[in-house]
Amino acid sequence: MAVIEVTDLRKRYADLTVLDGVSLSVEEGEIFGILGPNGTGKTTTVECVEGLRRPDGGSIKVLGLDPVKDGRRLREQIGVQLQHTQLPENIKVWEALDLYASFYANPRAWRELLEEWGLADKRNARFGKLSGGQKQRLFIALALVGNPRVAFLDELTTGLDPQARRTTWELIKRVRASGVTVVLVSHFMDEVEELCDRVAVFDHGRVVALDTPAGLVDGIDAEHQMRFTLMAGDMVELGGLPGVTGVTRTGNRVVVTGRGDFATVVTAELARHHVLVSDLRIDKRTLDDAFVALTGRSFDSTH
Amino acid sequence: MTKLTIVELKLLTREPGAIFSLLIPLFILVVFGSSIEPGDTVLLPMALAIAVGLVGLYMLPTTMATYRERGILRRLSTTPVRPANLLVVQLLLQLVLALVACGLLLAVGGAVLGAHLPTRVLPGVLTFLLGTAAMFAVGLLIAALAPNGRAANGFGVLLFFPMSYLAGLIQPTDQMPDIVARIGEYTPLGAFRQSLRDVWAGGAPSPLLLGVMAAYAVIVSIAAARFFRWE
Numbered sequence: 001m002a003v004i005e006v007t008d009l010r011k012r013y014a015d016l017t018v019l020d021g022v023s024l025s026v027e028e029g030e031i032f033g034i035l036g037p038n039g040t041g042k043t044t045t046v047e048c049v050e051g052l053r054r055p056d057g058g059s060i061k062v063l064g065l066d067p068v069k070d071g072r073r074l075r076e077q078i079g080v081q082l083q084h085t086q087l088p089e090n091i092k093v094w095e096a097l098d099l100y101a102s103f104y105a106n107p108r109a110w111r112e113l114l115e116e117w118g119l120a121d122k123r124n125a126r127f128g129k130l131s132g133g134q135k136q137r138l139f140i141a142l143a144l145v146g147n148p149r150v151a152f153l154d155e156l157t158t159g160l161d162p163q164a165r166r167t168t169w170e171l172i173k174r175v176r177a178s179g180v181t182v183v184l185v186s187h188f189m190d191e192v193e194e195l196c197d198r199v200a201v202f203d204h205g206r207v208v209a210l211d212t213p214a215g216l217v218d219g220i221d222a223e224h225q226m227r228f229t230l231m232a233g234d235m236v237e238l239g240g241l242p243g244v245t246g247v248t249r250t251g252n253r254v255v256v257t258g259r260g261d262f263a264t265v266v267t268a269e270l271a272r273h274h275v276l277v278s279d280l281r282i283d284k285r286t287l288d289d290a291f292v293a294l295t296g297r298s299f300d301s302t303h
Numbered sequence: 304m305t306k307l308t309i310v311e312l313k314l315l316t317r318e319p320g321a322i323f324s325l326l327i328p329l330f331i332l333v334v335f336g337s338s339i340e341p342g343d344t345v346l347l348p349m350a351l352a353i354a355v356g357l358v359g360l361y362m363l364p365t366t367m368a369t370y371r372e373r374g375i376l377r378r379l380s381t382t383p384v385r386p387a388n389l390l391v392v393q394l395l396l397q398l399v400l401a402l403v404a405c406g407l408l409l410a411v412g413g414a415v416l417g418a419h420l421p422t423r424v425l426p427g428v429l430t431f432l433l434g435t436a437a438m439f440a441v442g443l444l445i446a447a448l449a450p451n452g453r454a455a456n457g458f459g460v461l462l463f464f465p466m467s468y469l470a471g472l473i474q475p476t477d478q479m480p481d482i483v484a485r486i487g488e489y490t491p492l493g494a495f496r497q498s499l500r501d502v503w504a505g506g507a508p509s510p511l512l513l514g515v516m517a518a519y520a521v522i523v524s525i526a527a528a529r530f531f532r533w534e
Contacts, residue, residue: 050381051381052377052380052381072383075381075382075383076383078381080378080381082374082377082378082381084374085373085374085375085377085378086373086374086375087373087375088314088369088370088373088375090314090317090318091310091314095310095313098306098310099306099307099310100382102306102307103382103383103384104382104383105383146382146383
Protein backbone atom coordinates (compact mmCIF):
# COMPACT_ATOMS: atom_id res chain seq x y z
CA MET A 1 0.00 0.00 0.00
CA ALA A 2 1.34 3.43 -0.90
CA VAL A 3 1.61 5.76 2.10
CA ILE A 4 2.76 8.70 0.01
CA GLU A 5 1.44 9.43 -3.46
CA VAL A 6 2.85 12.43 -5.30
CA THR A 7 1.58 13.20 -8.78
CA ASP A 8 2.92 15.86 -11.14
CA LEU A 9 4.04 18.19 -8.35
CA ARG A 10 4.94 21.72 -9.49
CA LYS A 11 6.45 24.67 -7.66
CA ARG A 12 7.89 27.95 -8.89
CA TYR A 13 9.59 30.82 -7.05
CA ALA A 14 9.35 34.00 -9.13
CA ASP A 15 10.75 32.88 -12.49
CA LEU A 16 12.65 29.89 -11.11
CA THR A 17 11.04 26.49 -11.60
CA VAL A 18 11.95 24.37 -8.60
CA LEU A 19 9.68 21.39 -9.18
CA ASP A 20 8.82 20.51 -12.74
CA GLY A 21 6.35 17.65 -12.50
CA VAL A 22 7.58 15.35 -9.71
CA SER A 23 5.76 12.04 -9.34
CA LEU A 24 6.62 9.27 -6.92
CA SER A 25 5.02 6.88 -4.50
CA VAL A 26 6.36 5.49 -1.24
CA GLU A 27 5.24 2.05 -0.04
CA GLU A 28 4.44 1.23 3.56
CA GLY A 29 7.38 -0.04 5.58
CA GLU A 30 10.17 0.86 3.19
CA ILE A 31 13.11 3.20 3.48
CA PHE A 32 12.65 5.48 0.51
CA GLY A 33 15.63 7.55 -0.58
CA ILE A 34 15.49 10.96 -2.20
CA LEU A 35 18.84 11.51 -3.80
CA GLY A 36 20.24 14.45 -5.68
CA PRO A 37 22.56 17.42 -5.43
CA ASN A 38 21.47 20.56 -3.60
CA GLY A 39 19.07 22.71 -5.56
CA THR A 40 17.41 19.92 -7.50
CA GLY A 41 14.12 20.11 -5.61
CA LYS A 42 14.40 17.23 -3.17
CA THR A 43 13.96 19.31 -0.01
CA THR A 44 11.15 21.34 -1.60
CA THR A 45 9.38 18.10 -2.53
CA VAL A 46 9.66 16.77 1.00
CA GLU A 47 8.50 20.10 2.46
CA CYS A 48 5.42 20.01 0.23
CA VAL A 49 4.72 16.44 1.36
CA GLU A 50 5.10 17.50 5.03
CA GLY A 51 2.71 20.40 4.46
CA LEU A 52 5.34 23.08 5.13
CA ARG A 53 4.99 24.44 1.60
CA ARG A 54 2.05 24.81 -0.67
CA PRO A 55 2.64 23.43 -4.16
CA ASP A 56 1.55 25.37 -7.25
CA GLY A 57 0.24 22.29 -9.00
CA GLY A 58 -0.11 18.52 -8.82
CA SER A 59 -1.53 16.41 -6.04
CA ILE A 60 -0.16 14.91 -2.83
CA LYS A 61 -1.72 12.28 -0.61
CA VAL A 62 0.07 11.22 2.57
CA LEU A 63 -1.64 8.42 4.54
CA GLY A 64 -4.72 9.31 2.53
CA LEU A 65 -4.61 12.96 3.67
CA ASP A 66 -4.00 16.21 1.81
CA PRO A 67 -1.07 17.97 3.55
CA VAL A 68 -2.56 21.42 2.93
CA LYS A 69 -6.19 20.73 3.86
CA ASP A 70 -5.70 18.11 6.59
CA GLY A 71 -2.40 19.46 7.89
CA ARG A 72 -3.14 19.06 11.56
CA ARG A 73 -4.38 15.49 11.27
CA LEU A 74 -1.43 14.61 9.09
CA ARG A 75 1.12 16.10 11.48
CA GLU A 76 -0.19 13.79 14.21
CA GLN A 77 1.03 10.87 12.13
CA ILE A 78 4.36 12.03 10.75
CA GLY A 79 7.70 12.75 12.36
CA VAL A 80 10.19 15.16 10.87
CA GLN A 81 13.86 15.80 11.29
CA LEU A 82 14.78 19.01 9.48
CA GLN A 83 18.13 20.08 8.18
CA HIS A 84 19.66 23.13 9.94
CA THR A 85 17.35 23.20 12.93
CA GLN A 86 18.51 23.51 16.49
CA LEU A 87 16.92 23.51 19.91
CA PRO A 88 17.37 26.20 22.57
CA GLU A 89 20.89 25.96 24.03
CA ASN A 90 19.65 25.50 27.58
CA ILE A 91 16.94 22.89 27.11
CA LYS A 92 17.75 19.53 28.70
CA VAL A 93 17.48 16.32 26.66
CA TRP A 94 14.62 14.92 28.70
CA GLU A 95 12.76 18.24 28.64
CA ALA A 96 12.91 18.38 24.84
CA LEU A 97 11.54 14.83 24.53
CA ASP A 98 8.90 15.41 27.19
CA LEU A 99 7.84 18.67 25.51
CA TYR A 100 7.60 17.25 21.99
CA ALA A 101 5.75 14.20 23.30
CA SER A 102 3.14 16.58 24.74
CA PHE A 103 2.37 17.89 21.22
CA TYR A 104 0.89 14.56 20.08
CA ALA A 105 -2.29 12.71 20.97
CA ASN A 106 -0.61 9.27 21.22
CA PRO A 107 3.06 9.79 21.85
CA ARG A 108 5.64 7.12 22.52
CA ALA A 109 7.07 6.73 26.01
CA TRP A 110 10.02 9.09 25.70
CA ARG A 111 12.02 7.26 28.35
CA GLU A 112 12.16 4.25 26.00
CA LEU A 113 13.44 6.49 23.22
CA LEU A 114 16.17 7.78 25.53
CA GLU A 115 17.35 4.20 26.03
CA GLU A 116 16.94 3.19 22.40
CA TRP A 117 18.94 6.11 21.08
CA GLY A 118 21.70 5.87 23.67
CA LEU A 119 20.82 9.15 25.37
CA ALA A 120 19.91 7.78 28.80
CA ASP A 121 23.11 9.00 30.45
CA LYS A 122 22.63 12.40 28.77
CA ARG A 123 19.05 12.92 29.88
CA ASN A 124 19.95 15.90 32.08
CA ALA A 125 22.52 17.36 29.71
CA ARG A 126 21.72 20.66 28.03
CA PHE A 127 21.33 20.69 24.26
CA GLY A 128 24.25 23.10 23.83
CA LYS A 129 26.61 20.65 25.55
CA LEU A 130 25.85 17.67 23.32
CA SER A 131 28.22 16.38 20.63
CA GLY A 132 27.17 16.42 16.98
CA GLY A 133 26.25 12.75 17.07
CA GLN A 134 24.25 13.11 20.26
CA LYS A 135 22.35 16.08 18.84
CA GLN A 136 21.56 14.12 15.71
CA ARG A 137 20.30 11.15 17.75
CA LEU A 138 18.14 13.51 19.79
CA PHE A 139 16.66 14.98 16.59
CA ILE A 140 15.79 11.51 15.33
CA ALA A 141 14.30 10.60 18.70
CA LEU A 142 12.21 13.81 18.53
CA ALA A 143 11.04 12.84 15.05
CA LEU A 144 9.86 9.50 16.48
CA VAL A 145 8.39 10.65 19.78
CA GLY A 146 4.95 11.29 18.28
CA ASN A 147 4.73 7.62 17.33
CA PRO A 148 4.60 8.45 13.61
CA ARG A 149 3.71 6.16 10.74
CA VAL A 150 6.07 8.00 8.43
CA ALA A 151 9.36 9.60 9.45
CA PHE A 152 11.13 12.17 7.26
CA LEU A 153 14.85 12.44 7.84
CA ASP A 154 16.70 15.20 6.00
CA GLU A 155 20.50 14.98 5.62
CA LEU A 156 20.70 12.85 8.66
CA THR A 157 24.42 12.11 8.86
CA THR A 158 25.86 15.37 7.55
CA GLY A 159 28.70 16.41 9.81
CA LEU A 160 29.01 13.07 11.61
CA ASP A 161 32.21 11.07 11.80
CA PRO A 162 32.31 7.66 10.04
CA GLN A 163 31.74 5.72 13.25
CA ALA A 164 28.70 7.81 14.20
CA ARG A 165 27.31 7.48 10.66
CA ARG A 166 27.51 3.67 10.83
CA THR A 167 25.78 3.66 14.20
CA THR A 168 23.05 5.96 12.90
CA TRP A 169 22.48 3.68 9.90
CA GLU A 170 21.96 0.68 12.17
CA LEU A 171 19.41 2.66 14.17
CA ILE A 172 17.53 3.70 11.03
CA LYS A 173 17.25 0.04 10.05
CA ARG A 174 15.72 -0.56 13.46
CA VAL A 175 13.19 2.19 12.83
CA ARG A 176 12.08 0.41 9.66
CA ALA A 177 11.98 -2.90 11.49
CA SER A 178 9.54 -1.34 13.95
CA GLY A 179 7.16 -0.70 11.06
CA VAL A 180 7.75 3.00 10.45
CA THR A 181 8.07 4.07 6.83
CA VAL A 182 11.18 6.22 6.41
CA VAL A 183 11.77 8.91 3.80
CA LEU A 184 15.45 9.70 3.70
CA VAL A 185 16.75 12.81 1.94
CA SER A 186 20.42 12.48 1.26
CA HIS A 187 23.26 13.48 -0.97
CA PHE A 188 25.45 10.63 0.23
CA MET A 189 25.62 7.71 -2.20
CA ASP A 190 26.95 5.23 0.34
CA GLU A 191 24.17 6.06 2.75
CA VAL A 192 21.48 5.57 0.15
CA GLU A 193 23.07 2.34 -1.09
CA GLU A 194 23.29 0.98 2.45
CA LEU A 195 19.84 1.94 3.70
CA CYS A 196 17.30 2.50 0.97
CA ASP A 197 14.90 -0.04 -0.46
CA ARG A 198 14.10 2.29 -3.32
CA VAL A 199 15.55 5.58 -4.48
CA ALA A 200 14.24 8.52 -6.48
CA VAL A 201 17.04 10.39 -8.22
CA PHE A 202 16.31 14.11 -8.58
CA ASP A 203 17.73 16.42 -11.19
CA HIS A 204 16.48 19.85 -12.34
CA GLY A 205 13.24 19.54 -10.37
CA ARG A 206 12.32 16.16 -11.81
CA VAL A 207 12.63 12.51 -10.85
CA VAL A 208 15.01 11.15 -13.47
CA ALA A 209 15.01 7.57 -12.14
CA LEU A 210 13.21 5.55 -9.49
CA ASP A 211 14.39 2.06 -8.63
CA THR A 212 16.24 -0.02 -6.03
CA PRO A 213 19.87 1.03 -5.61
CA ALA A 214 20.97 -2.21 -7.31
CA GLY A 215 18.45 -1.66 -10.07
CA LEU A 216 19.78 1.83 -10.70
CA VAL A 217 23.30 0.51 -10.95
CA ASP A 218 22.28 -2.36 -13.24
CA GLY A 219 20.26 -0.03 -15.38
CA ILE A 220 23.19 2.08 -16.45
CA ASP A 221 24.80 1.30 -19.73
CA ALA A 222 28.20 2.85 -19.11
CA GLU A 223 31.44 1.19 -20.14
CA HIS A 224 33.46 -0.43 -17.43
CA GLN A 225 36.51 -2.64 -17.25
CA MET A 226 37.74 -6.05 -16.16
CA ARG A 227 41.44 -6.88 -15.79
CA PHE A 228 43.33 -10.12 -15.35
CA THR A 229 46.76 -11.71 -15.75
CA LEU A 230 47.24 -14.70 -18.06
CA MET A 231 48.66 -17.73 -16.23
CA ALA A 232 48.47 -20.65 -18.62
CA GLY A 233 46.88 -21.40 -21.98
CA ASP A 234 46.76 -19.30 -25.10
CA MET A 235 44.84 -16.09 -25.12
CA VAL A 236 41.61 -16.39 -27.02
CA GLU A 237 39.94 -13.81 -29.18
CA LEU A 238 37.54 -11.81 -26.94
CA GLY A 239 36.82 -8.85 -29.17
CA GLY A 240 33.77 -10.38 -30.83
CA LEU A 241 31.93 -11.36 -27.63
CA PRO A 242 28.62 -9.66 -26.87
CA GLY A 243 29.06 -6.45 -24.89
CA VAL A 244 32.84 -6.27 -25.29
CA THR A 245 34.00 -2.98 -26.78
CA GLY A 246 37.75 -3.25 -26.50
CA VAL A 247 40.65 -5.51 -25.50
CA THR A 248 44.18 -4.35 -24.77
CA ARG A 249 47.09 -6.59 -23.81
CA THR A 250 50.40 -5.56 -22.28
CA GLY A 251 52.56 -8.65 -21.70
CA ASN A 252 50.41 -10.93 -19.58
CA ARG A 253 48.13 -8.12 -18.38
CA VAL A 254 44.81 -7.94 -20.18
CA VAL A 255 42.19 -5.17 -19.88
CA VAL A 256 38.76 -5.79 -21.38
CA THR A 257 36.30 -2.92 -21.74
CA GLY A 258 32.60 -3.48 -22.25
CA ARG A 259 29.01 -2.74 -21.41
CA GLY A 260 26.37 -4.63 -19.46
CA ASP A 261 27.14 -8.08 -18.19
CA PHE A 262 30.10 -8.69 -20.50
CA ALA A 263 32.32 -9.90 -17.65
CA THR A 264 30.31 -13.11 -17.22
CA VAL A 265 30.55 -13.82 -20.95
CA VAL A 266 34.30 -13.23 -20.93
CA THR A 267 35.00 -15.48 -17.94
CA ALA A 268 32.85 -18.24 -19.48
CA GLU A 269 34.76 -17.96 -22.75
CA LEU A 270 38.12 -18.15 -20.92
CA ALA A 271 37.00 -21.20 -18.98
CA ARG A 272 35.72 -22.95 -22.12
CA HIS A 273 39.19 -22.61 -23.69
CA HIS A 274 40.91 -23.63 -20.45
CA VAL A 275 42.70 -20.32 -20.14
CA LEU A 276 43.84 -19.81 -16.56
CA VAL A 277 43.92 -16.27 -15.23
CA SER A 278 44.77 -14.66 -11.94
CA ASP A 279 44.27 -11.21 -10.38
CA LEU A 280 40.84 -11.05 -11.96
CA ARG A 281 39.25 -7.72 -11.12
CA ILE A 282 35.98 -6.30 -12.30
CA ASP A 283 35.35 -2.63 -11.62
CA LYS A 284 32.35 -2.47 -9.41
CA ARG A 285 29.82 -0.02 -10.70
CA THR A 286 28.39 2.18 -8.01
CA LEU A 287 25.49 4.51 -7.52
CA ASP A 288 27.94 7.29 -8.40
CA ASP A 289 28.28 5.83 -11.89
CA ALA A 290 24.52 5.50 -12.11
CA PHE A 291 24.16 9.14 -11.15
CA VAL A 292 26.61 10.29 -13.80
CA ALA A 293 24.85 8.16 -16.38
CA LEU A 294 21.45 9.56 -15.41
CA THR A 295 22.30 13.22 -15.15
CA GLY A 296 25.32 13.54 -17.36
CA ARG A 297 27.42 15.09 -14.65
CA SER A 298 29.51 13.98 -11.75
CA PHE A 299 27.78 14.05 -8.40
CA ASP A 300 30.66 15.60 -6.49
CA SER A 301 31.05 18.51 -8.88
CA THR A 302 27.49 19.60 -8.23
CA HIS A 303 27.65 20.59 -4.60
CA MET B 304 0.34 24.43 26.01
CA THR B 305 0.90 24.00 29.76
CA LYS B 306 4.06 21.99 29.18
CA LEU B 307 5.27 24.50 26.60
CA THR B 308 4.80 27.28 29.16
CA ILE B 309 6.62 25.35 31.89
CA VAL B 310 9.57 24.52 29.64
CA GLU B 311 9.80 28.09 28.31
CA LEU B 312 9.66 29.40 31.88
CA LYS B 313 12.53 27.10 32.85
CA LEU B 314 14.50 28.29 29.83
CA LEU B 315 13.84 31.92 30.78
CA THR B 316 15.21 31.36 34.28
CA ARG B 317 18.35 29.82 32.74
CA GLU B 318 18.85 32.89 30.56
CA PRO B 319 21.48 35.24 32.04
CA GLY B 320 19.79 38.16 30.24
CA ALA B 321 16.64 37.64 32.31
CA ILE B 322 18.60 38.01 35.52
CA PHE B 323 20.25 41.17 34.17
CA SER B 324 16.88 42.68 33.29
CA LEU B 325 15.91 42.20 36.92
CA LEU B 326 19.19 43.33 38.44
CA ILE B 327 20.22 46.34 36.33
CA PRO B 328 17.21 48.55 37.21
CA LEU B 329 17.39 47.33 40.80
CA PHE B 330 21.07 48.27 40.93
CA ILE B 331 20.31 51.74 39.56
CA LEU B 332 17.51 52.12 42.08
CA VAL B 333 19.68 51.16 45.02
CA VAL B 334 22.68 53.26 43.97
CA PHE B 335 20.65 56.43 43.45
CA GLY B 336 18.11 55.51 46.10
CA SER B 337 20.56 55.93 48.95
CA SER B 338 20.47 59.69 48.43
CA ILE B 339 16.76 60.29 47.85
CA GLU B 340 14.46 62.00 50.28
CA PRO B 341 11.55 60.06 51.77
CA GLY B 342 8.51 60.32 49.55
CA ASP B 343 10.59 60.72 46.35
CA THR B 344 8.43 60.61 43.20
CA VAL B 345 11.11 60.66 40.50
CA LEU B 346 13.39 57.68 40.92
CA LEU B 347 10.88 54.83 40.94
CA PRO B 348 9.17 55.86 37.68
CA MET B 349 12.62 56.01 36.05
CA ALA B 350 13.64 52.60 37.32
CA LEU B 351 10.32 51.09 36.21
CA ALA B 352 10.71 52.58 32.73
CA ILE B 353 14.24 51.17 32.48
CA ALA B 354 13.06 47.72 33.56
CA VAL B 355 10.24 47.58 31.02
CA GLY B 356 12.54 49.04 28.35
CA LEU B 357 15.16 46.35 28.95
CA VAL B 358 12.65 43.51 28.71
CA GLY B 359 10.91 44.95 25.66
CA LEU B 360 13.95 46.04 23.69
CA TYR B 361 16.44 43.42 24.74
CA MET B 362 14.94 40.18 26.06
CA LEU B 363 11.88 39.89 23.84
CA PRO B 364 13.45 40.50 20.41
CA THR B 365 16.59 38.50 21.17
CA THR B 366 14.61 35.45 22.28
CA MET B 367 12.20 35.55 19.37
CA ALA B 368 14.80 36.20 16.68
CA THR B 369 16.94 33.39 18.11
CA TYR B 370 14.00 30.99 17.95
CA ARG B 371 13.50 31.79 14.31
CA GLU B 372 17.23 31.68 13.55
CA ARG B 373 17.60 28.25 15.12
CA GLY B 374 14.67 26.89 13.12
CA ILE B 375 12.67 26.20 16.27
CA LEU B 376 9.53 27.85 14.87
CA ARG B 377 9.91 25.87 11.65
CA ARG B 378 10.44 22.63 13.54
CA LEU B 379 7.28 23.32 15.55
CA SER B 380 5.26 23.80 12.38
CA THR B 381 5.89 20.12 11.53
CA THR B 382 4.11 19.06 14.76
CA PRO B 383 0.40 19.31 15.55
CA VAL B 384 1.18 22.43 17.60
CA ARG B 385 1.15 25.82 15.86
CA PRO B 386 4.37 27.82 16.14
CA ALA B 387 2.24 30.89 17.01
CA ASN B 388 1.62 29.20 20.38
CA LEU B 389 5.30 29.56 21.18
CA LEU B 390 5.20 33.28 20.39
CA VAL B 391 2.15 33.77 22.59
CA VAL B 392 3.80 31.87 25.46
CA GLN B 393 6.95 33.95 25.04
CA LEU B 394 4.99 37.22 25.09
CA LEU B 395 3.20 36.18 28.27
CA LEU B 396 6.42 35.11 29.98
CA GLN B 397 8.18 38.34 29.03
CA LEU B 398 5.22 40.21 30.45
CA VAL B 399 5.62 38.19 33.65
CA LEU B 400 9.31 39.05 33.66
CA ALA B 401 8.50 42.76 33.34
CA LEU B 402 5.95 42.40 36.15
CA VAL B 403 8.44 40.66 38.41
CA ALA B 404 11.08 43.30 37.69
CA CYS B 405 8.63 46.10 38.48
CA GLY B 406 7.30 44.31 41.57
CA LEU B 407 10.83 43.96 42.86
CA LEU B 408 11.52 47.66 42.25
CA LEU B 409 8.30 48.73 43.98
CA ALA B 410 9.04 46.50 46.96
CA VAL B 411 12.63 47.62 47.38
CA GLY B 412 11.94 51.25 46.49
CA GLY B 413 8.85 51.56 48.65
CA ALA B 414 9.70 49.44 51.66
CA VAL B 415 13.47 49.78 51.93
CA LEU B 416 14.30 53.16 50.41
CA GLY B 417 11.16 54.93 51.48
CA ALA B 418 10.24 56.24 48.03
CA HIS B 419 6.68 57.32 47.35
CA LEU B 420 4.19 54.72 46.18
CA PRO B 421 1.06 55.92 44.40
CA THR B 422 -2.17 55.35 46.29
CA ARG B 423 -4.43 55.07 43.27
CA VAL B 424 -3.89 51.68 41.64
CA LEU B 425 -5.94 51.87 38.47
CA PRO B 426 -4.06 54.69 36.66
CA GLY B 427 -0.80 52.94 37.56
CA VAL B 428 -1.92 49.60 36.17
CA LEU B 429 -3.26 51.22 33.02
CA THR B 430 -0.03 53.12 32.47
CA PHE B 431 2.02 49.98 33.04
CA LEU B 432 -0.03 47.94 30.59
CA LEU B 433 0.00 50.56 27.83
CA GLY B 434 3.69 51.37 28.30
CA THR B 435 4.63 47.70 28.29
CA ALA B 436 2.49 47.09 25.21
CA ALA B 437 4.23 49.96 23.39
CA MET B 438 7.72 48.72 24.33
CA PHE B 439 6.86 45.11 23.47
CA ALA B 440 5.56 46.25 20.09
CA VAL B 441 8.93 47.88 19.37
CA GLY B 442 10.62 44.66 20.53
CA LEU B 443 8.44 42.60 18.19
CA LEU B 444 9.31 44.88 15.29
CA ILE B 445 13.02 44.35 16.04
CA ALA B 446 12.42 40.58 16.15
CA ALA B 447 10.61 40.77 12.83
CA LEU B 448 13.33 42.75 11.07
CA ALA B 449 16.50 41.27 12.58
CA PRO B 450 18.02 38.45 10.54
CA ASN B 451 19.23 36.60 13.65
CA GLY B 452 19.41 36.67 17.42
CA ARG B 453 22.69 38.52 17.60
CA ALA B 454 21.45 41.26 15.27
CA ALA B 455 18.25 41.56 17.31
CA ASN B 456 20.36 41.96 20.43
CA GLY B 457 22.44 44.65 18.71
CA PHE B 458 19.38 46.57 17.45
CA GLY B 459 17.86 46.38 20.92
CA VAL B 460 20.93 47.82 22.64
CA LEU B 461 21.33 50.41 19.87
CA LEU B 462 17.75 51.59 20.31
CA PHE B 463 17.80 51.42 24.09
CA PHE B 464 20.24 54.28 24.63
CA PRO B 465 18.73 56.96 22.36
CA MET B 466 15.26 55.98 23.57
CA SER B 467 16.41 56.23 27.19
CA TYR B 468 17.97 59.62 26.52
CA LEU B 469 14.84 60.96 24.84
CA ALA B 470 12.79 59.58 27.71
CA GLY B 471 14.89 61.56 30.17
CA LEU B 472 16.33 58.46 31.79
CA ILE B 473 19.93 59.47 31.20
CA GLN B 474 19.66 63.23 31.72
CA PRO B 475 16.72 64.92 33.48
CA THR B 476 14.32 66.42 30.93
CA ASP B 477 14.59 69.94 32.38
CA GLN B 478 18.29 69.99 31.53
CA MET B 479 17.65 68.87 27.95
CA PRO B 480 17.08 71.31 25.07
CA ASP B 481 13.40 72.19 25.05
CA ILE B 482 12.66 70.81 21.64
CA VAL B 483 14.39 67.49 22.42
CA ALA B 484 12.47 67.16 25.65
CA ARG B 485 9.19 67.84 23.81
CA ILE B 486 9.97 65.22 21.16
CA GLY B 487 11.12 62.78 23.81
CA GLU B 488 7.77 62.95 25.54
CA TYR B 489 6.12 61.42 22.49
CA THR B 490 8.51 58.48 22.14
CA PRO B 491 7.17 55.19 23.55
CA LEU B 492 9.55 55.15 26.51
CA GLY B 493 9.23 58.90 27.09
CA ALA B 494 5.43 58.79 27.16
CA PHE B 495 5.67 55.84 29.55
CA ARG B 496 8.03 57.58 31.95
CA GLN B 497 6.08 60.85 31.87
CA SER B 498 2.79 59.00 32.54
CA LEU B 499 4.41 57.16 35.45
CA ARG B 500 5.60 60.53 36.83
CA ASP B 501 2.05 61.85 36.59
CA VAL B 502 0.75 58.82 38.45
CA TRP B 503 3.43 59.21 41.11
CA ALA B 504 2.61 62.90 41.46
CA GLY B 505 -0.87 61.82 42.47
CA GLY B 506 -2.68 62.91 39.34
CA ALA B 507 -4.03 61.00 36.38
CA PRO B 508 -1.74 60.47 33.41
CA SER B 509 -2.53 62.68 30.46
CA PRO B 510 -5.00 61.00 28.11
CA LEU B 511 -2.88 62.24 25.22
CA LEU B 512 0.18 60.29 26.41
CA LEU B 513 -1.90 57.17 27.12
CA GLY B 514 -3.24 57.51 23.59
CA VAL B 515 0.29 57.89 22.24
CA MET B 516 1.36 54.63 23.92
CA ALA B 517 -1.73 52.81 22.70
CA ALA B 518 -1.10 54.08 19.18
CA TYR B 519 2.52 52.87 19.28
CA ALA B 520 1.36 49.49 20.58
CA VAL B 521 -1.16 49.02 17.78
CA ILE B 522 0.68 50.53 14.82
CA VAL B 523 4.11 49.07 15.58
CA SER B 524 2.60 45.62 16.30
CA ILE B 525 0.84 45.68 12.95
CA ALA B 526 4.13 46.57 11.27
CA ALA B 527 5.86 43.75 13.16
CA ALA B 528 3.20 41.24 12.11
CA ARG B 529 3.49 42.49 8.55
CA PHE B 530 7.27 41.95 8.42
CA PHE B 531 7.49 38.83 10.56
CA ARG B 532 8.90 35.74 8.87
CA TRP B 533 8.57 32.27 10.31
CA GLU B 534 11.87 31.10 8.84
